[in-house]
Amino acid sequence: MLFDLPDHDTLYAALLARDARYDGQAYVCVASTGIFCRLTCPARKPLARNCSFHPTIAACLQAGFRACKRCHPLQAAASADPAITTLLHALDARPDYRWSEPDITRMGFDPSTIRRSFKRQFGMTFLDMARQRRLRDGFTTLASGKVITAQHDAGFSSPSAFRTAFARLLGCPPSALATDGLLRASWIATPLGDMIAVASTTHLHLLEFIDRTALPTELQALRKASNTSIGIGRTQITDQATAELAAYFNGQSARFQTPLHQHGSSFARAVWAELARIPAGETRSYSAIAQSLDRPEAPRAVARANGANQIALMVPCHRVIGADGALTGYGGGLWRKQRLLEIERQYTSATKATAHVTSR
Structure with missing residues (x-):
């Protein structure tokens, strides 16, 4: 569980000290590199704001991070099963290969x-591990503007297949991305799945989970509303959003201060502003x-505006539920909505505990 670990400061101090007591009990994910490590890793230590900590290897992998090649956090699990060891070595040797079940059979x-x-x-x-690694590597390579290299990093043998897969994700082929675009799309890993962030040098314009069905449509609408192109890359705003999301999932803070630019009608913006006033750990009905x-006559219009929100988590549309208490729809999936509300109940519990101690 996310909150079974010690607090972020304790774990970061353990990382700096290479404290062996946490080996196998906690792992550090580094947002600036996309790598996860043991806390005893000898590599140069990252900044605290770039670190998030998870109790299991699965949580790190599901958040989109790759295993460190210096401290080899996968080795402990792999040593218990020679087949896992063999396949992990094969994946490291050919990270761009499109692995399939027949390949596994051919390996015996x-x-x-x-x-x-x-x-x-x-x-x-x-196969999930291999697919996730290819997709993220290909997306990251696009930041350099090398489409062919990104195609190979993502494990696609033909340019047309890569264009199709990329268009399915972002709603446009790689050639449509401008190297000098005022808006930049970037990949952010979280414990509940990878997200796409689109930011300028001054504001965050979009933040969505990559498996959201409406993501390509939202990106097209963003291009039209902003009257500019979208490229691949990070800005200071992306880095700020990444750090704040890490703090949120680490149980440090549910407050987001990343400057937002929201495209929508005046009514929609009023709804989104109202969403931002809902405290973490609480919910509201439409x-x-x-x-x-x-x-009072417009709960359906509120629901439509809620669904049109393009900045997930920071504009907390997940805190809106049905009048009967049902979770109702959520573009990121009801399982994610439930998990987010569970996470935020931890903030409520912590606030109540602090208030109790203060009042004594």
């Missing part, structure tokens, strides 16, 4: 057995938000 392993072994050790299958806007 039973695919169903391998599937169960990887799920048990890492929380995902070997009708309650309509009442607060002096539009």
